[in-house]
Amino acid sequence: AQRVTQPEKLLSVFKGAPVELKCNYSYSGSPELFWYVQYSRQRLQLLLRHISRESIKGFTADLNKGETSFHLKKPFAQEEDSAMYYCALSGGGGFKTIFGAGTRLFVKA
């Protein structure tokens, strides 16, 4: 069965500290993994996807098929990174996307 697990509901770090938001998944085929972010009072938007292997706003995420993980990392957190982060999985193309429970990141000054 498809599943996305984000074990942390809340992650609080100090500004400048490294941050890692965990995401594990289960999927029988070859999934596409995404991180979506929702800033306060804004709609959900794509942060990054594993196939592009890019860094967005200093965030990176590497797909580890052996550990079935797609953790989101940033070496130096900024206050403006405070938001709700969702890990998501899709079977590709127009296939449905399911979301993890989300992790609220709070970056303290």
Place this chain on the structure above:
Amino acid sequence: GAVVSQHPSWVICKSGTSVKIECRSLDFQATTMFWYRQFPKQSLMLMATSNEGSKATYEQGVEKDKFLINHASLTLSTLTVTSAHPEDSSFYICSASRTSTGELFFGEGSRLTVL
């Protein structure tokens, strides 16, 4: 990026009435749209996949007669909550998929309050 618009953003209705929520992709054609429900401080729960020109695919536990989905054109999907009850009060979010990338573009959401 692509734009998806939902309307209305906020609606209050009486118990027993029906409410229609529209989801439009403004600058691209979306053969597939998705409807999610989000409870306070919780994640998005996929309700159904809306396919243009065909019946929607509902997730397990979602009543298809309760939540009617119509995707009559490549830019519009509608969700109708029929005979709404207070427990249907929630935040409903639509998204449209660009099949070439798999990326989802989200609407701003519609908050439904059933009195």
